[in-house]
Amino acid sequence: MSKLLDQSVRDELEALASRYPKRAALLLPALHAAQKQSGWLSPEVLDEIAEWIGLHPAVVRQVASFYTMYYLKPVGTHVLRLCTNVSCSLRGADRLIAFCEKRLGIRRGETSLDGKVTLMEEECLGACGTAPALMLGDRYVESLDEAVLEKLFVELGL
Amino acid sequence: MSEETLYIQHFHAGAASLAYYQEKMQGYQAFPKAFAMGQAKVIDEVKVSALRGRGGAGFPTGMKWGFIPQASPKPKVLVCNADESEPGTFKDRELLRYTPHLLIEGMLIGAYAIGARSCYIYVRGEYVAEARILEQALKEAYAAGLLGEKVCGLDFACDITVHRGAGAYICGEETALLNSLEGKRGEPRVKPPFPAQSGAFGCPTIVNNVETLTAVPFIISRGGAWFASLGRIEKSGGTRLISVSGDVKKPGVIEIHAGSMTIRQIIFDACGGILGDRPLKAVIPGGSSAPVLTADEIDVIYDIEPLAKIGTMMGSAALIVVSDAHCMVKLIARITKFYAHESCGQCTPCREGCRWMEDVLERIEHGHGRVQDLGLLTDIADQIQGKTLCALGDAAAGPVMSFVKKFRADFEAHIRGGKCPNAS
Ligand SMILES: Cc1cc2nc3c(=O)[nH]c(=O)nc-3n(C[C@H](O)[C@H](O)[C@H](O)COP(=O)(O)O)c2cc1C
Ligand code: SF4
Numbered sequence: 001m002s003k004l005l006d007q008s009v010r011d012e013l014e015a016l017a018s019r020y021p022k023r024a025a026l027l028l029p030a031l032h033a034a035q036k037q038s039g040w041l042s043p044e045v046l047d048e049i050a051e052w053i054g055l056h057p058a059v060v061r062q063v064a065s066f067y068t069m070y071y072l073k074p075v076g077t078h079v080l081r082l083c084t085n086v087s088c089s090l091r092g093a094d095r096l097i098a099f100c101e102k103r104l105g106i107r108r109g110e111t112s113l114d115g116k117v118t119l120m121e122e123e124c125l126g127a128c129g130t131a132p133a134l135m136l137g138d139r140y141v142e143s144l145d146e147a148v149l150e151k152l153f154v155e156l157g158l
Numbered sequence: 159m160s161e162e163t164l165y166i167q168h169f170h171a172g173a174a175s176l177a178y179y180q181e182k183m184q185g186y187q188a189f190p191k192a193f194a195m196g197q198a199k200v201i202d203e204v205k206v207s208a209l210r211g212r213g214g215a216g217f218p219t220g221m222k223w224g225f226i227p228q229a230s231p232k233p234k235v236l237v238c239n240a241d242e243s244e245p246g247t248f249k250d251r252e253l254l255r256y257t258p259h260l261l262i263e264g265m266l267i268g269a270y271a272i273g274a275r276s277c278y279i280y281v282r283g284e285y286v287a288e289a290r291i292l293e294q295a296l297k298e299a300y301a302a303g304l305l306g307e308k309v310c311g312l313d314f315a316c317d318i319t320v321h322r323g324a325g326a327y328i329c330g331e332e333t334a335l336l337n338s339l340e341g342k343r344g345e346p347r348v349k350p351p352f353p354a355q356s357g358a359f360g361c362p363t364i365v366n367n368v369e370t371l372t373a374v375p376f377i378i379s380r381g382g383a384w385f386a387s388l389g390r391i392e393k394s395g396g397t398r399l400i401s402v403s404g405d406v407k408k409p410g411v412i413e414i415h416a417g418s419m420t421i422r423q424i425i426f427d428a429c430g431g432i433l434g435d436r437p438l439k440a441v442i443p444g445g446s447s448a449p450v451l452t453a454d455e456i457d458v459i460y461d462i463e464p465l466a467k468i469g470t471m472m473g474s475a476a477l478i479v480v481s482d483a484h485c486m487v488k489l490i491a492r493i494t495k496f497y498a499h500e501s502c503g504q505c506t507p508c509r510e511g512c513r514w515m516e517d518v519l520e521r522i523e524h525g526h527g528r529v530q531d532l533g534l535l536t537d538i539a540d541q542i543q544g545k546t547l548c549a550l551g552d553a554a555a556g557p558v559m560s561f562v563k564k565f566r567a568d569f570e571a572h573i574r575g576g577k578c579p580n581a582s
Binding site: 125 | 286
């Protein structure tokens with residue numbers, strides 16, 4: 001079987017195995033690692049993880065589909081997840097997500113045709129004191145307004 | 159606020175290192191002291207401290223630790239709940255970022271008290287940077303002999319592992335968290351059995367919030383009685399980190415002695431008042447799950463019991479301030495959309511009820527509501543409350559009930575006028 005998960009990733013996960021009494025607990029860490037490597041979780045990589053941990057492929061899909069951070073379809077090179085929950089909307093998040101949609105030419109939930117960017121509406125990110133906030137991949141960008149967003153888009157070449 | 163604070167002076171870059179913790183915070187001196195005291199005495203000290211869980215329910219921590227069946231032959235497990243997803247809450251993020259060693263030492267003491275070797279920190283998936291800081295701190299602690307086979311050279315072994323979530327509010331609920339830790343869908347379990355009997359991997363388990371565990375080293379170093387005396391209200395010890403957000407001039411995390419301030423004082427004295435000096439419209443006092451308060455209900459002491467007395471809750475101590483610039487119908491519609499999205503779907507009343515409430519609220523918001531919709535909303539909320547496996551159902555229903563009751567005129571104006579009265 002061809003290996004989609006890098007050996008170094010497998011080694012790291014194997015080292016983690018001793019911390020859990022059951023191997024199944026490696027599933028979330030493995031999904032994180034696989035997504036970090038390829039940007040999303042393809043059916044092939046889900047099958048490989050299932051076989052490697054010793055779980056039924058259906059179980060792996062059941063679990064992966066429960067969590068919003070696992071992407072079961074390809075996403076853009078940049079993924080923007082803008083919070084529109086209470087504290088962010090009190091500080092103008094609705095206006096800002098409309099701004100993003102217009103500026104990027106896509107609606108929330110969509111990926112641009114050139115595959116450069118995905119825009120998502122997000123639930124509370126835990127950055128309410130510096131609202132509105134978004135995540136760009138793994139990175140938080142806080143205290144947003146149109147100027148901050150525009151600067152970010154330019155930085156990303158969007 | 160010249161009173162002594164425990165945390166907030168350490169919320170700066172540079173505080174996260176082992177060297178800082180040892181030099182500036184007497185780091186890793188509380189654990190050997192706890193070890194010398196013995197397990198039972200540590201639990202007693204935490205009982206005396208009147209430390210109540212900071213995760214939402216406010217359960218007395220010492221009493222919870224006491225529920226662990228020490229005689230059970232199974233290994234015991236300690237889990238730190240760093241899922242922090244209750245809308246409006248961001249205090250644990252500060253603790254993770256700036257005081258990771260305080261958390262590690264708190265967990266060491268907790269683990270010793272309940273007899274656990276295996277500990278996990280369940281960090282919400284979005285806190286990537288915070289998880290990295292924790293990993294770094296753990297690495298330092300292992301290298302310094304503060305974790306592993308012989309903690310501080312003493313006869314106690316302990317491992318702490320960071321386990322990252324992946325985007326699911328419900329995983330903050332402790333039994334959903336345990337399922338997620340085991341590599342399963344984050345669905346809450348039927349209780350009993352409670353985690354203290356059968357939790358992570360079927361072992362007796364304690365789940366505590368980040369802030370709860372970071373209080374423990376202080377309690378051991380300076381005594382339970384001292385910690386209790388920091389609280390200015392009965393049955394609530396220590397200081398509280400409060401996440402203030404929304405329409406205030408100075409949002410952020412503040413630290414107050416438990417029960418020492420009213421909501422009005424927090425908003426106007428600690429947080430600079432309302433943005434744009436507008437009139438206050440409402441306050442959501444304990445994260446979005448807490449029933450709303452009107453502007454004339456804010457002279458209440460901000461702590462667990464006084465808030466419960468007026469029909470709401472302190473929850474995760476997240477205060478969301480709303481000025482008259484906002485539409486209350488839109489606000490509760492957004493909050494309800496969140497619960498509908500986050501319901502794990504196991505219980506029919508929660509799964510279906512949240513959806514219904516979301517639909518009805520959305521149609522009222524957009525001016526298509528009917529007069530009978532308000533009755534319908536309270537009926538649905540009533541069908542959810544107390545009839546679900548976990549508290550998410552109540553968290554969705556309570557706010558809807560309170561908004562409809564306290565801001566009824568706003569709903570009626572939408573229904574009568576066919577649109578939001580504030581909309582141009
Ligand atoms: C829907 C729901 C979400 C929760 N989210 C969190 C959370 O993000 N963080 C947390 O510490 N507790 C959360 N809790 C409370 C936990 O179930 C649990 O009571 C808490 O972690 C216990 O720790 P404590 O006693 O130290 O407060 C949540 C509860 C419910 C019902
Ligand atoms: S109340 Fe809702 S979130 Fe909680 S277990 Fe039932 S369906 Fe799941």
